[in-house]
Amino acid sequence: MSALKTTALRLIKPFAIRDYALLASALVLSTFAAGMWTVAMVYQVRRLDGGPVELSMVATANAVGLLCFVLFGGIMADRHSCRRIVVLVEVFSLALMSTTAILAINGVLELWHLMVAGFLVGAGAAFFYPAYSALLPKMLPADQLLAANGLEGTIRPVVHTALGPMTAGFLVAALSPAHAIIGLSLVHLLALLMLRRIPKREAYNRPGAADGQPQPGIFRQLREGVGYTVRTRWLLWTLLFSVISVFTFIGPFEVLLPFIVSDNLHGDAKLFSFALAFFGAGAAVGSLLIASAKFPRRYLSLMTACWCLGTLPLAIVGYVDEAWMLFAILLAFGITDAVGMVIWGTLLQRRVPSNLLGRISSLDFFVSLALMPLSMAVAGPLTQVMSLQAIFIIAGIASPLFGIIAWRAGKFAQDEIAHPLRDEPALQEVKRAE
Numbered sequence: 001m002s003a004l005k006t007t008a009l010r011l012i013k014p015f016a017i018r019d020y021a022l023l024a025s026a027l028v029l030s031t032f033a034a035g036m037w038t039v040a041m042v043y044q045v046r047r048l049d050g051g052p053v054e055l056s057m058v059a060t061a062n063a064v065g066l067l068c069f070v071l072f073g074g075i076m077a078d079r080h081s082c083r084r085i086v087v088l089v090e091v092f093s094l095a096l097m098s099t100t101a102i103l104a105i106n107g108v109l110e111l112w113h114l115m116v117a118g119f120l121v122g123a124g125a126a127f128f129y130p131a132y133s134a135l136l137p138k139m140l141p142a143d144q145l146l147a148a149n150g151l152e153g154t155i156r157p158v159v160h161t162a163l164g165p166m167t168a169g170f171l172v173a174a175l176s177p178a179h180a181i182i183g184l185s186l187v188h189l190l191a192l193l194m195l196r197r198i199p200k201r202e203a204y205n206r207p208g209a210a211d212g213q214p215q216p217g218i219f220r221q222l223r224e225g226v227g228y229t230v231r232t233r234w235l236l237w238t239l240l241f242s243v244i245s246v247f248t249f250i251g252p253f254e255v256l257l258p259f260i261v262s263d264n265l266h267g268d269a270k271l272f273s274f275a276l277a278f279f280g281a282g283a284a285v286g287s288l289l290i291a292s293a294k295f296p297r298r299y300l301s302l303m304t305a306c307w308c309l310g311t312l313p314l315a316i317v318g319y320v321d322e323a324w325m326l327f328a329i330l331l332a333f334g335i336t337d338a339v340g341m342v343i344w345g346t347l348l349q350r351r352v353p354s355n356l357l358g359r360i361s362s363l364d365f366f367v368s369l370a371l372m373p374l375s376m377a378v379a380g381p382l383t384q385v386m387s388l389q390a391i392f393i394i395a396g397i398a399s400p401l402f403g404i405i406a407w408r409a410g411k412f413a414q415d416e417i418a419h420p421l422r423d424e425p426a427l428q429e430v431k432r433a434e
Contacts, residue, residue: 019201020139022194023086024152027132029191030090031156033097033184035164037121038276040180041114042258043172043269044104048111056255056380061115063373065122067366070130074362077130082138083195083204085131089124090192096120097185104178130362138203154287157338161280169273225363228352234300235352235360237410238344239367241304241402247371248398249311251379252391257317260388265323278327282334289335290342297420300412303343308403310336315396318389351419 015021041062045055076085100117103109164184171180198204229235261267261275296302313329320326352360382391407413 014140017140019198020136022198023132023135023139026086026090026191026194027152028155028159029187029194030093030128031159032164032167033093033187033191034121034125035160035162035276035280036168036180036184036187037097037164038161039165039168039172039269039273040177040184041118042272044109044114044177044181045111046258047177048109048114050111052255052259052380052383054111054380055258056251056376056378057111058114058118059254060373060376062118062122063369063376065119065124066126067122067369067373069123069126070366070369071362073126073128074130076127077134081204082131082135083198083200085127086135087192087195089128089131090188090195093121093124094185094188094192096124097181097188101178101181101185104176104181109178135204154284157280157283157287157334159280161283161334162277163280165273165276165280166270167273169269169271172269225360229360229363233410234347234412234415237406237412238300238303239364241307241399241406242364242368243371244402245307245311245399246368247375249314249375249395250372251375251377251382252314252317252395255376255379256383256388256391259383260317260320260326260392263388264318264320265326267323271323274323275326275330279330279334282331283338284334285331286335286338287342290339296343298413298416299343299347300410300416301407303340303347304403304407304412306336306340306343308400310340311399312396315393317396318387318392 015024041058042055045058048054050058096117100109100113103113167183168180171183229239257275258272261272265271310333313332317326317329320329379391
C-alpha cells in the first residue's frame with residue numbers, strides 16, 4: 001500500500017507546476033480531438049455515400065500530411081518558440097475543424113473537402129508533437145520528467161483510441177457526423193484556451209542552441225543520422241521491419257475495419273468506437289505492464305515477438321461474427337503493440353548517442369510511416385480484387401514472417417546479450433520512454 005501511494009504521488013507531482021499542468025491538459029484535449037476525428041471522418045465519408053476507396057483517399061491524405069511535414073516540424077521545434085508553435089497549431093486546428101463543421105452542417109461538404117482537411121490535420125500533428133516534446137524539459141525539473149512521460153504514455157492511447165472515438169461514436173449515432181465535428185472543434189477551443197494561459201517565459205520562447213554554437217546545416221544533420229542508422233545493424237533491421245509491418249497492417253486496420261464492423265457484425269458507429277476503445281485500453285495496459293516490470297534481458301527478441309504475435313490475430317478479423325471476438329483481438333493487439341513500443345523507445349534512449357538521438361528519433365518516425373499513405377491508398381482498391389478475409393490474413397501473417405527475417409539478419413539475439421540493459425539506470429529509462 002505504501003509503495004502504491006509513493007508511485008501515485010510521483011506520478012501526479014509534475015501537475016503541481018502550473019505551466020506543465022496547462023500543457024498536459026492541452027495535450028490530452030488535442031489527442032481527444034484527434035480520436036474523435038478518427039470516427040467522425042469515417043462516418044462523414046459514409047454519409048457522402050463513400051466506400052472503402054473514398055475512405056482510403058481521406059485516410060491517405062491525413063498520412064501524407066503527417067509524413068510530408070514531420071521532419072520539418074522537428075527542425076522548427078529546435079529553431080523557434082515551442083510555445084508559439086503549439087498555440088499556432090491549435091489556432092489552425094480550431095479554424096480548420098470549425099470550417100469543416102460549417103460545411104457539413106449545411107450539407108455542402110464534399111469528399112475533396114475532407115481530403116484537404118485530413119491532409120492539414122496530419123500536417124498540424126507533425127508540428128505539434130515535436131514542439132510539445134521539446135517544450136516539456138523546459139517546464140519540468142529533470143527528476144520529474146520520468147513521471148510525466150510515463151503518465152503520458154498511459155493516458156494518450158486511452159484518450160486517442162478509446163474516449164475520443166467513443167464520444168464521436170455516440171454523437172454520430174445520436175445526431176450526425178457533422179455534430180461530432182462540431183464537438184471536436186469545441187475540444188480544440190478548450191485546448192487553445194489552456195495553451196494561451198501558459199506564460200510567455202524566455203525559456204519557452206528562445207530558439208534552442210547547443211552550448212551557444214550555431215546549429216549544423218539541415219542536410220548535414222540528416223546525413224549523419226542516416227549514416228549512423230545504416231551502420232547500426234539492430235537499428236537498421238528494426239526500421240526495415242517496421243516499414244514492412246506498418247505497410248501490411250495499417251491500411252486494413254485504418255480503412256477496412258469499419259467495413260468489418262458494418263458488414264460482418266452489422267454494427268454502427270458506436271460498435272466501431274467500442275472496438276477502437278478496446279485497442280486503446282490494450283495499449284494502456286501494455287504500457288503499464290512493461291513499465292512496472294524489470295527490463296527484459298532479451299529485449300530485442302521480446303520486442304520483435306510482441307510486434308509479430310500482436311498482428312497474428314488480425315488474420316482472423318475477416319471471419320469474426322461476434323463483437324466480443326473483435327474486441328479480444330484488438331485488446332491483444334493493443335497490449336503487444338504498446339509493450340514493443342516502450343521497449344523500442346528505451347533502446348533509442350539507452351543505445352543511441354545523445355548527440356544523435358533527436359535525429360534518429362525523427363528518422364525513426366519518418367521511416368516507420370514512410371509507406372503508411374501507400375498502405376491506406378491500396379487498402380480500398382484492393383477490396384475490388386480480394387476479399388476482406390484475404391486482406392486481413394495477409395495483414396496478420398506478414399509481420400511474423402518479416403519479423404523472423406529481421407531478428408536473424410539483425411543478429412538480435414547476439415546483440416542483446418552483448419549489450420545488456422538490466423542495470424538500474426536502464427529501468428528508469430524504460431519508464432521514461434513510455
